[in-house]
Amino acid sequence: MKEVVLERPGDFAEWRGVARALLAGGVAPEDVSWRGAEEGASLFGDEAPAASAGAVTLPRELLAMADRVICHRGAEVPARLYRLVWRAARERQLLARTTDADVDWLRKTDKMIRRDIHKMHAFVRFRRLGEGEGRERFAAWFEPDHRILRLTAPFFQRRFYGMDWAIVTPDARAIWQDEVLTLGPGGTRGEVPDSDVVEDQWRTYYGAIFNPARVKIDAMRAEMPKKYWHNLPEAQEIAPLLAGAGARVERMREAAVSAANPRTEKWRTRVADDLLLDDELTSLDAVARAVGGCTRCPLHCNATQAVAGEGPVAARIMVVGEQPGDQEDLQGRPFVGPAGQVLNEAMGEAGLDRRRMFLTNAVKHFKFEPRGKRRLHQNPTSGEIDMCRWWLDKERALVQPELIVTLGASALRGVTGKSASIKSMRGQVHELAGGTKLVATIHPSFLLRLPDRDRAAEERAAFVADLAWARSLAA
Known part of the structure; x- marks a missing residue:
């Protein structure tokens, strides 16, 4: 039994290097034991083979999904991914078999990761730290479900290129400074300020776009799960806005109705002629x-x-x-x-x-x-x-x-x-x-x-x- 110890959980490059060596050595999935460095040593097991230069060809789609899925927190993920690449190296059309249990797991897990990435793109809120060397500095705290920071950091790099910022998560941190992006160890919420003046702008904006007549609480919670609320400045306004929604709707109904668009009335008067069949x-x-x-x-x-x-x-x-x-x-x-x-x-x-x-x-x-x-x-x-x-x-x-x-x-x-x-x-x-x-x-x-x-x-x-x-x- 070969034992693999991953020092950096969620690091695709590390997992890929080990998996490539195992594939080149012909090591079957059932002969490999995977664990994280924090899990401690096992009683039995040999060290995994060193990286080999042997070429292994795999579908590009599989590698792209593996790059995302390795970020999942599940302890079984490295082993299941290796079983998939082992099979894909021997079954070229494996990914087309949608009813296969391994392929079904891969696609569902990939969807879960992509959804987590989408939520992070939408719900990260920066707090202003000040200014240094002519560039504003910001920081944000976020708690994703999985280890996705390395996947999401390039998005924030492109979007906030002109300022220095740091995003801290429990697993890792991304720092964009002097137009250089670096990844480091995780941190705590206490490293990021609780609020700043930008949060007042978020609350004002959210209150302005809130439509009390179109409140759908279940849909809102589906798109903005409650677990994210404590990191969102605008979430503080949700409860009072919902509480006053009914009264605001009544005031809207009582308000005077605006006059009809004259162009609409002109269309109404001529529509009968337009419908005549000559x-x-x-x-x-x-x-x-x-x-x-x-x-x-x-x-x-x-x-x-x-x-x-x-x-x-x-x-x-x-x-x-x-x-x-x-x-x-x-x-x-x-x-x-x-x-x-x-x-x-x-x-x-x-x-x-x-x-x-x-x-x-x-x-x-x-x-x-x-x-x-x-x-x-x-x-x-x-x-x-x-x-x-x-x-x-x-x-x-x-x-x-x-x-x-x-x-x-x-x-x-x-x-x-x-x-x-x-x-x-x-x-x-x-x-x-x-x-x-x-x-x-x-x-x-x-x-x-x-x-x-x-x-x-x-x-x-x-x-x-x-x-x-x-x-x-x-x-």
């Missing part, structure tokens, strides 16, 4: 202009612009998609984004010329969910499809295509007015009122979402075959 629209250009001012459903509120159909008025084939995507919304044209590129390539292989077809969508505005700087596509509801059907019917009446190709279930409902699965409608020719033929197939975006390359190739070939069949029917 049956006198006699050209595709007129329909496109009218679609641009449509406010019949809420989708127009967030979209950049409406996207009407595009193509010759005498097109023999009309292609109907679901709705504009991100690029279509920005450019104002249908099928110009990633799905449009897939459609263009497939039509080219099927012998179809996009310039001779009319391309449009069942819904004319982009429906999405904001996610950071991205806009994630959302499927339109049946009600939204039905609300927009008037515009699609108007385009159909003006183009009078011999054949309509619907891409996806939303397009199928937009044309027929009924919900049906693609599977039940695909591979058949359906006749609509007036003699127009209909062919149903998948939406090209479906091909972009398939992770399996073989399945994607198979589905794409079937999609091209559907378009080629539609060309032959229209001919």
